[in-house]
Amino acid sequence: MNIDKNRLDRYLKGESTPEEQQLIEAWYAQLGADSSLDEKKVDRISMRLDQRMQNEGLLTEIPVKKLSTRKSLRFWYASAAAAALLVFGIYFFSQKHESNTQKDLLADIKAPQGTNAVIVLGDQREVELDKLKNGDTIHADGYQVFRNEHGEITYKVASATGQPVYNTVRTKAGGMTSVQLADGSRVWVNSNSELKYPISFAKHQREVSLNGEAYFEVEKDATRPFYVKSREHTVKVLGTRFNVQNYDNEYKSTLLEGKIALTNKATALGEEVDLEFPVQLRPNQSYDGNRIIFEEDANRAIDWKEGYFDFSNTTLELAAVKLSNWYDVKIKVAGALKNRRIYAQIDRQRSLKDVLETINTVIPIKYEWNNNEVLITNLK
Incomplete structure (x- = not known):
C-alpha cells in the first residue's frame, strides 16, 4: 500500500x-x-x-x-x-x-400516529386535524366542520350557497383520515393524497377530485350519479364500494361491490359530465388505464385502510413504494431485485426495521441506511 x-x-x-x-x-x-x-x-x-x-x-x-x-x-x-x-x-x-x-435508526422509524392531515377550508384556512379532538367544531362561513366520535370529518351546512364551496383534505406521508360527504357517502384518504369536494352537492350530480389514493363507500342515488375526477380519468358511480389509486404515473381502480364505469378522460370540478364510459367493472375487477384485470380478492386493494400491508405476489419495488409512502423514508431497491415477488401480510403499526426483517424471511435481503435513504440489495 x-x-x-x-x-x-x-x-x-x-x-x-x-x-x-x-x-x-x-x-x-x-x-x-x-x-x-x-x-x-x-x-x-x-x-x-x-x-x-x-x-x-x-x-x-x-x-x-x-x-x-x-x-x-x-x-x-x-x-x-x-x-x-x-x-x-x-x-x-x-x-x-x-x-x-x-x-x-430503522427501529426508531415507527409507524405514524394520528392522521397527519390538514383540511383546507373554503376561505383557504388550513387546520391540522390532529389538533382537533373528537367533538371539536370548526366554524366557517355558512357551515361547520366536526370530528365525530370515530374521528371522521363531518359537516353541518347552515344554508345553501349560490356558488359551490369546496374543502380539501390533504394527507402527508404516513397520513390517513376519513370524510363523510354531504350525501352520507364516506371516503377514506390514504397517505400523500388530496381529496377535494363540495360541502354540499348540486341537484343533478355529485363530484369529488382525487390525487393519490382513496377508498369510497358511495350512497345510492339514481338521480344523481357520483363522479371521481382525476388528472386523466373519470369514474362514474351510482352506489358502490371501490378504491382509486391515482399517484404519479400510476392509476388503478378496484371494485369491491356494485358497479362502476370509467373513461380515460379527465373532467374538472364544477364541469358537467357528458362523456361515454366504455369501461365497466364488476366486483373483483380492476382497471389500470389500459386493461381490465381480474382480482382474486379485491379487498387486498384496501389493505392500507384495514391497517396492514398486503404484499401477496407483490414486487419488491412496489412494496418499497408503499413503505416509502407510509414511513416517509425514501427506499430504493437495487437491480434485478426490483422484480422479485414476495408473499407477506404485515401489520402497518410495526417499525420499518420489523417490516424489513419480515421481508428478509421471505427473500434474503440486505438493507442499509445510506444518505438519508434505505437501500435494499441482495444478501450475498
Whole structure:
C-alpha cells in the first residue's frame, strides 16, 4: 500500500482527517526494517504515533538511548503495529457500531400516529386535524366542520350557497383520515393524497377530485350519479364500494361491490359530465388505464385502510413504494431485485426495521441506511 506524499505531509503537520490518520497508521504498521522511506519521515511518523498512543493511555514513556535506524524502525514498527491494532479495533467496532446504529435508526422509524392531515377550508384556512379532538367544531362561513366520535370529518351546512364551496383534505406521508360527504357517502384518504369536494352537492350530480389514493363507500342515488375526477380519468358511480389509486404515473381502480364505469378522460370540478364510459367493472375487477384485470380478492386493494400491508405476489419495488409512502423514508431497491415477488401480510403499526426483517424471511435481503435513504440489495 502506497501513501500519497501530500497526505503524508498533512499527517506530519497534524492536519489530516481521522480517516487519513487511520490509513497512514495502518500503512506504517506494514513497514519493515528494510524500508527505504526517508529516515527523518519515519522518525516523525513514529513520534506522532507515540504521542497519540500516550495521549490515549496505550503507551508509557520509557527512557531509550538513541537507536540505529534499523532498531528504530523495528521498535516503532511494534509501536505502530499496536497503534494499527487500536486503529483497526476502533474501525471494526465502528463498523459494527455503525451497522447496529443503522438498525437502531430503522427501529426508531415507527409507524405514524394520528392522521397527519390538514383540511383546507373554503376561505383557504388550513387546520391540522390532529389538533382537533373528537367533538371539536370548526366554524366557517355558512357551515361547520366536526370530528365525530370515530374521528371522521363531518359537516353541518347552515344554508345553501349560490356558488359551490369546496374543502380539501390533504394527507402527508404516513397520513390517513376519513370524510363523510354531504350525501352520507364516506371516503377514506390514504397517505400523500388530496381529496377535494363540495360541502354540499348540486341537484343533478355529485363530484369529488382525487390525487393519490382513496377508498369510497358511495350512497345510492339514481338521480344523481357520483363522479371521481382525476388528472386523466373519470369514474362514474351510482352506489358502490371501490378504491382509486391515482399517484404519479400510476392509476388503478378496484371494485369491491356494485358497479362502476370509467373513461380515460379527465373532467374538472364544477364541469358537467357528458362523456361515454366504455369501461365497466364488476366486483373483483380492476382497471389500470389500459386493461381490465381480474382480482382474486379485491379487498387486498384496501389493505392500507384495514391497517396492514398486503404484499401477496407483490414486487419488491412496489412494496418499497408503499413503505416509502407510509414511513416517509425514501427506499430504493437495487437491480434485478426490483422484480422479485414476495408473499407477506404485515401489520402497518410495526417499525420499518420489523417490516424489513419480515421481508428478509421471505427473500434474503440486505438493507442499509445510506444518505438519508434505505437501500435494499441482495444478501450475498
